[in-house]
Amino acid sequence: MTATEETAMTIGLAAEPASAGHHPAPATAARVVAALKRRRRWRPLEAVFWAATLASVLLLPSKHLILNEIAILGLFALSLDLILGFAGVISLGHAAFFGVGAYCAGLVATHGITEPLAGLAAAAALTALLGWATSYLVLRGTDLTRLMVTMGIALILGELANQMAWLTGGADGLQGIMMGPVAGWFEFDLFGTTAYAYSLSVLFVLFLAARRITNSPFGLSLLSIRDNPLRAAAVGVPVNGRLVQVYTLAAAYAGVAGALLAQTTQFVSVDVLEFHRSADVMLILIIGGTGYLYGGLVGAVLFKLLQDMLAGFTPQYWHFWIGIFLIALVLVGRERMVGGVAAAVRRLARRT
Amino acid sequence: MIAKRTFLLGAAAAALLAAAPPVYAQDAVKIGLILPMTGPFASTGRQIEAAVKLYQAQNGATVAGKKVEVIVKDDTGTPDITKRLAQELVVNDKVSFLAGFGLTPLALAATQIATQGKVPEVVMAAATSTITEASPYVVRTSMTLPQVTTPVADWAAKNGVKKAMTMVADYGPGIDAEKAFTETLTKQGGTVESLRVPLRNPDFAPFLQRVADAKPDALFVFVPAGIGSIFMKQFVERGLDKSGVKLIGSGDMTDDDLLNDMGDVALGAVTSFHYSAAHPSAENKAFVDSFKKMHSMRPNFMAVAGYDGMHLIYEALKKTNGATGGDALVAAMKGMSWTSPRGPISIDPQTRDIIQNVYIRKVERMDGELYNVEFDTVPNVKDPVKAAKK
Numbered sequence: 086m087t088a089t090e091e092t093a094m095t096i097g098l099a100a101e102p103a104s105a106g107h108h109p110a111p112a113t114a115a116r117v118v119a120a121l122k123r124r125r126r127w128r129p130l131e132a133v134f135w136a137a138t139l140a141s142v143l144l145l146p147s148k149h150l151i152l153n154e155i156a157i158l159g160l161f162a163l164s165l166d167l168i169l170g171f172a173g174v175i176s177l178g179h180a181a182f183f184g185v186g187a188y189c190a191g192l193v194a195t196h197g198i199t200e201p202l203a204g205l206a207a208a209a210a211l212t213a214l215l216g217w218a219t220s221y222l223v224l225r226g227t228d229l230t231r232l233m234v235t236m237g238i239a240l241i242l243g244e245l246a247n248q249m250a251w252l253t254g255g256a257d258g259l260q261g262i263m264m265g266p267v268a269g270w271f272e273f274d275l276f277g278t279t280a281y282a283y284s285l286s287v288l289f290v291l292f293l294a295a296r297r298i299t300n301s302p303f304g305l306s307l308l309s310i311r312d313n314p315l316r317a318a319a320v321g322v323p324v325n326g327r328l329v330q331v332y333t334l335a336a337a338y339a340g341v342a343g344a345l346l347a348q349t350t351q352f353v354s355v356d357v358l359e360f361h362r363s364a365d366v367m368l369i370l371i372i373g374g375t376g377y378l379y380g381g382l383v384g385a386v387l388f389k390l391l392q393d394m395l396a397g398f399t400p401q402y403w404h405f406w407i408g409i410f411l412i413a414l415v416l417v418g419r420e421r422m423v424g425g426v427a428a429a430v431r432r433l434a435r436r437t
Numbered sequence: 438m439i440a441k442r443t444f445l446l447g448a449a450a451a452a453l454l455a456a457a458p459p460v461y462a463q464d465a466v467k468i469g470l471i472l473p474m475t476g477p478f479a480s481t482g483r484q485i486e487a488a489v490k491l492y493q494a495q496n497g498a499t500v501a502g503k504k505v506e507v508i509v510k511d512d513t514g515t516p517d518i519t520k521r522l523a524q525e526l527v528v529n530d531k532v533s534f535l536a537g538f539g540l541t542p543l544a545l546a547a548t549q550i551a552t553q554g555k556v557p558e559v560v561m562a563a564a565t566s567t568i569t570e571a572s573p574y575v576v577r578t579s580m581t582l583p584q585v586t587t588p589v590a591d592w593a594a595k596n597g598v599k600k601a602m603t604m605v606a607d608y609g610p611g612i613d614a615e616k617a618f619t620e621t622l623t624k625q626g627g628t629v630e631s632l633r634v635p636l637r638n639p640d641f642a643p644f645l646q647r648v649a650d651a652k653p654d655a656l657f658v659f660v661p662a663g664i665g666s667i668f669m670k671q672f673v674e675r676g677l678d679k680s681g682v683k684l685i686g687s688g689d690m691t692d693d694d695l696l697n698d699m700g701d702v703a704l705g706a707v708t709s710f711h712y713s714a715a716h717p718s719a720e721n722k723a724f725v726d727s728f729k730k731m732h733s734m735r736p737n738f739m740a741v742a743g744y745d746g747m748h749l750i751y752e753a754l755k756k757t758n759g760a761t762g763g764d765a766l767v768a769a770m771k772g773m774s775w776t777s778p779r780g781p782i783s784i785d786p787q788t789r790d791i792i793q794n795v796y797i798r799k800v801e802r803m804d805g806e807l808y809n810v811e812f813d814t815v816p817n818v819k820d821p822v823k824a825a826k827k
Contacts, residue, residue: 147529150521150524150528154521244635255608256607256608257541257542257608257609258516258542258545260545275524275553275554276528277528350520350521354515354542354546356515357517400472400475401475401479401483403475
């Protein structure tokens with residue numbers, strides 16, 4: 086199967102009949118529009134997912150703090166999925182945007198603007214600018230170079246944050262962030278309920294936007310770039326332009342995720358720019374899968390819950406169990422593992 | 438697509454199942470012990486947890502008729518995780534004490550929760566002077582860097598050190614140490630040049646080269662717990678051990694946990710600190726012996742702070758008859774004094790910080806192992822930074 090055919094399969098287009106030859110059938114455009122429309126339709130399982138998420142706000146009041154972290158991590162992973170899963174741009178330095186977003190929101194708050202939404206907007210704007218500027222570095226070269234360049238950018242920013250203690254608080258962290266109520270109404274509480282509802286709303290809105298964007302002709306062109314950039318260029322897709330756009334968008338998403346972390350924990354430390362953040366978010370996508378938007382969200386849920394459970398169970402050795410899980414995941418394969426569980430559930434269901 | 442769908446459903450179900458709240462006994466006093474148990478500062482967590490276990494094994498898990506339950510959480514040395522864990526412990530587990538806190542940023546991240554939740558925060562490791570000022574609920578059983586640094590600066594001045602260099606980890610306690618050392622030595626006519634090494638991924642080589650070029654009388658070093666052996670190795674690699682530069686520092690550098698593995702290069706290093714496993718007292722001998730028997734490792738200053746922290750919590754509960762209001766507990770802790778394995782200590786009623794003896798020690802070989810052997814004592818040292826503010 087060629088790459089372009091793969092793209093066609095992903096969006097649900099039947100392969101061209103061989104007789105069409107060089108001339109695309111006049112109906113192709115109409116078929117693409119119809120396919121995109123089909124993809125945009127909400128599937129029942131998506132509704133179940135979001136209903137479960139909404140239910141967690143009401144039913145799990147004692148878990149809001151970790152759920153808030155999961156929502157933020159999910160948004161961060163969604164941002165990486167936009168470039169990795171849809172445009173095939175691999176990055177090991179995505180924490181750069183996350184961290185800059187966090188510092189931006191934190192600094193906006195310490196300098197007197199305590200309205201959270203204003204902080205979010207500022208963080209999104211700044212990280213979009215940073216994403217746009219660095220995208221030109223990232224576009225040069227192939228995957229390995231990209232890994233190095235993205236990692237380098239994050240490392241440089243991390244060191245800057247460490248050195249510029251007068252601005253960032255250095256290794257002691259940015260202290261004294263006091264957030265005002267969300268939209269002038271909802272105060273952040275000790276239980277994390279406002280924080281979770283706030284992060285979740287932002288995640289949902291940005292998810293909707295990402296869903297719309299990826300299921301558009303723009304999204305299609307990204308998929309074709311991911312599958313075969315040369316071919317995409319040959320059929321007239323402006324490869325570099327598209328990559329710059331999606332990289333900028335993903336940077337803004339990551340910045341918002343960082344800003345949410347800064348606002349809901351009211352604290353920023355150099356840690357937000359560290360390598361392990363970039364690595365974690367990559368792991369999350371490996372766990373959840375790329376290229377269908379839910380991968381990051383599901384991966385974040387599994388990763389954090391697994392981590393929290395194991396760390397509660399054995400605070401010293403939980404890394405070991407996470408490692409075992411990841412190896413099993415990669416060796417057995419996610420689809421097979423989930424398929425096996427699903428088959429077992431079906432068998433059980435039939436028996437009863 | 439089907440696999441992905443079932444995956445989504447499975448994940449949602451798993452999330453709901455895993456989130457079921459845990460059940461705890463009702464009539465227990467809970468202590469939330471937040472420590473870095475993994476990552477670069479894991480040795481801090483290991484020592485404190487071991488000491489807390491030892492204290493409970495020796496003194497029982499019941500005090501003032503209530504069962505004391507310790508919940509250990511790993512914050513991996515990441516401040517936002519510390520904060521979330523502290524918040525969860527206060528809100529969900531209803532802990533009466535927060536304790537632990539391996540590094541200054543971690544302790545500071547939790548102070549807001551301590552204030553909002555009115556829960557005493559017993560700091561067992563973090564050593565920046567300002568931490569106790571960040572919340573009226575912070576009580577410290579470890580030390581502050583200026584407290585243990587000033588005495589070694591005095592010692593250096595008395596022993597002919599005119600030109601010194603400082604090399605500190607570039608964060609709160611390091612800067613505190615640098616300031617305290619520089620002020621004390623310059624007041625007595627010395628000159629000091631300062632170097633700061635990044636806290637994360639420290640590479641001392643370029644800094645040590647500058648020391649080798651400048652050839653000062655003495656090099657003062659502060660590195661966080663667990664990093665001392667890396668420093669020693671690079672110190673020797675540069676040949677500085679033979680250059681006549683006297684190596685002095687706060688006791689973090691010759692941490693008991695690592696000292697024996699550093700080898701003879703550490704011999705003769707002079708440090709000032711509040712605790713040495715070789716402290717000659719009956720209390721300390723009993724502490725070190727039972728600690729070694731239980732955990733087969735040597736206790737260091739982190740362990741003794743964890744041990745004393747537990748003692749403070751137990752005694753405060755005895756004073757309040759098991760009542761757990763944060764204000765009453767902190768009030769009970771203020772001014773408390775007892776004989777710890779490290780010597781006589783007390784909690785300053787004004788600052789809630791620890792008052793303790795600081796010892797000047799030299800690394801020597803005892804019974805085939807390296808120890809910090811104390812040869813001078815500065816009694817009842819208060820944190821000089823907060824003392825100077827009044």
